[in-house]
Amino acid sequence: MWASMQVKDTTVKVRVPATTANMGPGFDSFGMAFRYYDEVTARPISGHTRVYAKDEGAGASVPGDDGNLIVRTLRIGLETAGLHQSGFELHCTNRIPQGGGLGSSAAAIVAGLMLARGFAEDESSLDDHTIFSIATAFEGHPDNVAPAVFGGATVAWMDDKGKPQSAPMPVDATQPVTLFAPPFGLRLATEKARAVLPNSIPREDAVFNTCRAAVLMLALNGRRDLLMEGTEDRLHQDYRRGVLPETMKLIDRLRAEGHPAVISGAGPTVLVLGEVDEDAARAASADGWRMLTPGIDTEGAKIQ
Numbered sequence: 001m002w003a004s005m006q007v008k009d010t011t012v013k014v015r016v017p018a019t020t021a022n023m024g025p026g027f028d029s030f031g032m033a034f035r036y037y038d039e040v041t042a043r044p045i046s047g048h049t050r051v052y053a054k055d056e057g058a059g060a061s062v063p064g065d066d067g068n069l070i071v072r073t074l075r076i077g078l079e080t081a082g083l084h085q086s087g088f089e090l091h092c093t094n095r096i097p098q099g100g101g102l103g104s105s106a107a108a109i110v111a112g113l114m115l116a117r118g119f120a121e122d123e124s125s126l127d128d129h130t131i132f133s134i135a136t137a138f139e140g141h142p143d144n145v146a147p148a149v150f151g152g153a154t155v156a157w158m159d160d161k162g163k164p165q166s167a168p169m170p171v172d173a174t175q176p177v178t179l180f181a182p183p184f185g186l187r188l189a190t191e192k193a194r195a196v197l198p199n200s201i202p203r204e205d206a207v208f209n210t211c212r213a214a215v216l217m218l219a220l221n222g223r224r225d226l227l228m229e230g231t232e233d234r235l236h237q238d239y240r241r242g243v244l245p246e247t248m249k250l251i252d253r254l255r256a257e258g259h260p261a262v263i264s265g266a267g268p269t270v271l272v273l274g275e276v277d278e279d280a281a282r283a284a285s286a287d288g289w290r291m292l293t294p295g296i297d298t299e300g301a302k303i304q
């Protein structure tokens with residue numbers, strides 16, 4: 001009979017980047033990683049699992065036991081690698097706001113799987129593509145998971161066998177990016193922001209989005225003059241106005257001033273694919289938005 005093996009008796013530390021998704025017209029497909037990270041350290045212990053989380057901006061409480069998302073995916077990773085261990089002690093530095101539109105759940109899922117890789121003697125059973133695939137199944141869509149695993153900007157999709165695929169998106173290395181993170185009260189679970197989307201859209205809107213997604217690719221690869229048109233969308237943003245009124249107010253104002261602003265993921269964070277002038281930054285800050293310019297991460301999730 002096949003028996004699973006014990007994990008390596010060691011401490012494993014991983015870091016996973018925050019990510020944006022959609023970038024306007026690339027709903028459930030386009031994503032980008034930022035130099036802004038959650039970090040987790042784990043070691044096997046005897047007895048029950050304990051999770052200690054330090055929230056540096058995450059502003060939310062997470063389960064301190066086996067119910068924690070990171071522990072749940074750590075266990076899936078261990079099972080995939082044919083390993084077992086009953087208890088762990090985890091120390092998490094949670095910087096990515098939860099329910100903020102910066103891929104905190106994708107980061108937590110990927111962190112658990114990366115820890116499992118770190119505990120395996122043979123890391124090849126949990127290579128990047130396996131982690132991408134398991135994490136996408138867990139998250140339900142591949143757009144945050146792809147940049148969280150691979151870094152950079154990515155296009156991700158489900159193939160006709162239902163398997164997630166991804167490829168790097170060519171982005172001008174000097175492309176500036178600005179984020180406006182919301183005050184805590186404005187956070188919104190992704191599930192709620194997906195529940196307001198219709199099951200079907202008019203054909204002209206599908207055509208509109210196909211064209212804009214292609215234009216965005218050009219805009220990010222040297223044609224910055226196309227960024228405003230390339231960030232137009234009819235697939236999700238307007239439908240989300242009702243649950244994201246403050247986000248859409250900020251986006252409308254920034255776009256009226258010529259800034260290519262979109263909802264980051266399912267919001268409420270706002271992503272601008274460019275720099276923001278001082279007046280616009282001051283106005284957003286007066287309304288409680290925190291401006292971040294983390295730069296694009298090119299490494300993805302790492303064991304440190």
Ligand SMILES: Nc1ncnc2c1ncn2[C@@H]1O[C@H](COP(=O)(O)OP(=O)(O)O)[C@@H](O)[C@H]1O
Binds near residue numbers: 069070104106191
């Ligand atoms: N570092 C973390 N540790 C444990 N659970 C986490 C962590 N980050 C996110 N989560 C889980 O994911 C949820 C947020 O996911 P979601 O609604 O998809 O928002 P986001 O846009 O931040 O990904 C949290 O409420 C929590 O359950």
Ligand SMILES: N[C@@H](CCOP(=O)(O)O)C(=O)O
Binds near residue numbers: 027029102190266267
């Ligand atoms: N394509 C998804 C992206 C969700 O990203 P998150 O960071 O808000 O979880 C969507 O728009 O629902």
